[in-house]
Amino acid sequence: MNLLAIDPGKHSGIVEIRNNTLFRACTLTPEEIYEGLICGQWIYYKIWVIESFSLYPWKARALSFSECLPAQIIGAVKLYTRQQGIKLVLQTAGVTKGAITDEQLKQMKISWFEKLKNKHERDAARHALYFLIKGKGGEN
Numbered sequence: 001m002n003l004l005a006i007d008p009g010k011h012s013g014i015v016e017i018r019n020n021t022l023f024r025a026c027t028l029t030p031e032e033i034y035e036g037l038i039c040g041q042w043i044y045y046k047i048w049v050i051e052s053f054s055l056y057p058w059k060a061r062a063l064s065f066s067e068c069l070p071a072q073i074i075g076a077v078k079l080y081t082r083q084q085g086i087k088l089v090l091q092t093a094g095v096t097k098g099a100i101t102d103e104q105l106k107q108m109k110i111s112w113f114e115k116l117k118n119k120h121e122r123d124a125a126r127h128a129l130y131f132l133i134k135g136k137g138g139e140n
Helices: 030-038 057-063 069-084 093-099 102-108 111-115 119-134
Strands: 003-007 012-018 021-028 047-051 087-091
Touching: 003 119, 012 030, 012 119, 021 030, 021 111, 021 119, 030 069, 047 069, 047 119, 069 087, 087 093, 087 119, 093 119
Parallel strands: 003 047, 047 087
Antiparallel strands: 003 012, 012 021
Protein backbone atom coordinates (compact mmCIF):
# COMPACT_ATOMS: atom_id res chain seq x y z
CA MET A 1 0.00 0.00 0.00
CA ASN A 2 1.10 3.56 -0.70
CA LEU A 3 0.16 6.43 1.57
CA LEU A 4 1.24 9.77 2.97
CA ALA A 5 1.03 10.42 6.73
CA ILE A 6 1.27 13.83 8.37
CA ASP A 7 1.75 14.89 11.99
CA PRO A 8 0.83 18.61 11.64
CA GLY A 9 2.39 21.42 13.65
CA LYS A 10 5.12 24.04 13.73
CA HIS A 11 7.44 21.15 12.84
CA SER A 12 5.34 18.68 10.85
CA GLY A 13 6.39 15.08 10.46
CA ILE A 14 5.84 13.68 6.97
CA VAL A 15 6.15 9.99 6.14
CA GLU A 16 5.78 8.55 2.66
CA ILE A 17 5.01 4.82 2.53
CA ARG A 18 5.39 2.87 -0.71
CA ASN A 19 4.72 -0.86 -0.89
CA ASN A 20 4.23 -0.90 2.89
CA THR A 21 7.73 0.39 3.62
CA LEU A 22 9.30 3.77 4.24
CA PHE A 23 10.09 5.67 1.06
CA ARG A 24 10.91 9.03 2.64
CA ALA A 25 10.52 10.85 5.95
CA CYS A 26 11.11 14.50 6.72
CA THR A 27 10.16 17.34 9.04
CA LEU A 28 8.71 20.43 7.36
CA THR A 29 7.54 23.90 8.33
CA PRO A 30 3.95 24.93 7.53
CA GLU A 31 5.26 27.03 4.63
CA GLU A 32 7.08 24.02 3.18
CA ILE A 33 3.90 21.97 3.41
CA TYR A 34 1.88 24.67 1.65
CA GLU A 35 4.52 24.82 -1.11
CA GLY A 36 4.39 21.03 -1.43
CA LEU A 37 0.63 21.19 -1.83
CA ILE A 38 0.81 23.99 -4.40
CA CYS A 39 3.34 22.16 -6.58
CA GLY A 40 1.66 18.74 -6.20
CA GLN A 41 4.65 17.16 -4.47
CA TRP A 42 2.56 14.34 -2.97
CA ILE A 43 -0.03 13.84 -5.74
CA TYR A 44 1.23 10.24 -6.16
CA TYR A 45 -0.47 9.21 -2.91
CA LYS A 46 -4.19 8.44 -3.11
CA ILE A 47 -4.52 7.88 0.65
CA TRP A 48 -3.45 10.54 3.14
CA VAL A 49 -3.54 10.06 6.91
CA ILE A 50 -3.32 13.09 9.17
CA GLU A 51 -3.60 13.69 12.90
CA SER A 52 -6.81 15.53 13.73
CA PHE A 53 -6.95 18.64 15.91
CA SER A 54 -9.42 19.33 18.71
CA LEU A 55 -9.35 22.27 21.07
CA TYR A 56 -10.17 20.91 24.51
CA PRO A 57 -11.43 23.32 27.20
CA TRP A 58 -8.54 22.48 29.53
CA LYS A 59 -6.04 23.38 26.80
CA ALA A 60 -7.82 26.49 25.50
CA ARG A 61 -6.04 28.93 27.81
CA ALA A 62 -2.61 27.63 26.79
CA LEU A 63 -3.52 28.23 23.14
CA SER A 64 -4.66 31.83 23.65
CA PHE A 65 -3.15 34.02 20.93
CA SER A 66 -1.86 30.90 19.17
CA GLU A 67 -1.99 30.64 15.39
CA CYS A 68 -3.14 27.01 15.83
CA LEU A 69 -0.80 25.86 13.08
CA PRO A 70 -1.98 22.23 13.21
CA ALA A 71 -5.55 23.37 12.45
CA GLN A 72 -4.33 25.57 9.58
CA ILE A 73 -2.34 22.73 8.04
CA ILE A 74 -5.26 20.31 8.42
CA GLY A 75 -7.53 22.82 6.69
CA ALA A 76 -5.14 23.22 3.76
CA VAL A 77 -4.77 19.43 3.48
CA LYS A 78 -8.55 18.93 3.62
CA LEU A 79 -9.05 21.42 0.80
CA TYR A 80 -6.26 19.96 -1.32
CA THR A 81 -7.31 16.33 -0.92
CA ARG A 82 -10.92 17.19 -1.69
CA GLN A 83 -9.93 19.08 -4.85
CA GLN A 84 -7.68 16.22 -5.99
CA GLY A 85 -10.05 13.36 -5.12
CA ILE A 86 -7.62 11.92 -2.57
CA LYS A 87 -8.91 9.85 0.35
CA LEU A 88 -8.20 11.64 3.64
CA VAL A 89 -8.21 9.75 6.93
CA LEU A 90 -8.21 11.69 10.21
CA GLN A 91 -6.82 10.08 13.36
CA THR A 92 -6.65 11.38 16.90
CA ALA A 93 -3.22 11.51 18.51
CA GLY A 94 -4.30 9.57 21.56
CA VAL A 95 -5.70 6.55 19.79
CA THR A 96 -2.60 5.94 17.69
CA LYS A 97 -0.14 6.48 20.55
CA GLY A 98 -2.23 4.23 22.78
CA ALA A 99 -2.60 1.56 20.11
CA ILE A 100 1.03 1.49 18.98
CA THR A 101 3.54 2.15 21.73
CA ASP A 102 7.28 2.50 21.21
CA GLU A 103 7.76 -0.89 22.88
CA GLN A 104 5.32 -2.53 20.46
CA LEU A 105 7.15 -0.93 17.57
CA LYS A 106 10.41 -2.43 18.79
CA GLN A 107 8.73 -5.83 19.06
CA MET A 108 7.31 -5.53 15.53
CA LYS A 109 10.88 -5.08 14.30
CA ILE A 110 9.90 -2.54 11.69
CA SER A 111 13.37 -1.87 10.36
CA TRP A 112 12.67 1.56 8.93
CA PHE A 113 11.12 2.98 12.11
CA GLU A 114 14.59 3.45 13.63
CA LYS A 115 15.62 5.60 10.65
CA LEU A 116 13.20 8.36 11.64
CA LYS A 117 15.03 11.42 12.97
CA ASN A 118 12.65 12.93 15.51
CA LYS A 119 9.33 12.65 17.35
CA HIS A 120 7.44 14.43 14.56
CA GLU A 121 8.50 11.84 11.99
CA ARG A 122 7.84 9.02 14.47
CA ASP A 123 4.34 10.36 15.17
CA ALA A 124 3.60 10.57 11.43
CA ALA A 125 4.88 6.99 11.07
CA ARG A 126 2.64 5.90 13.93
CA HIS A 127 -0.37 7.28 12.03
CA ALA A 128 0.71 5.44 8.88
CA LEU A 129 1.25 2.18 10.77
CA TYR A 130 -2.09 2.44 12.55
CA PHE A 131 -3.80 2.79 9.20
CA LEU A 132 -1.81 -0.07 7.66
CA ILE A 133 -2.54 -2.37 10.61
CA LYS A 134 -6.13 -1.39 11.39
CA GLY A 135 -7.17 -0.24 7.92
CA LYS A 136 -9.01 2.79 9.25
CA GLY A 137 -8.85 6.12 10.97
CA GLY A 138 -8.65 6.38 14.70
CA GLU A 139 -11.32 8.52 16.24
CA ASN A 140 -11.91 8.29 19.99
